[in-house]
């Protein structure tokens with residue numbers, strides 16, 4: 717199973733390792749959604765994670 721996050725902007729990230737995925741998504745938020753930095757914490761990102769085959 718892989719961990720996947722789909723952002724509201726259409727960005728999608730997929731990783732086997734959830735911790736790496738969380739970091740990848742936080743980097744995306746920094747780049748694409750600077751207004752959300754501070755609001756989107758690692759815990760929030762973990763709530764977005766879906767498991768995909």
Ligand SMILES: [Zn+2]
Nearest residue numbers: 723725727748
């Ligand atoms: Zn996005």
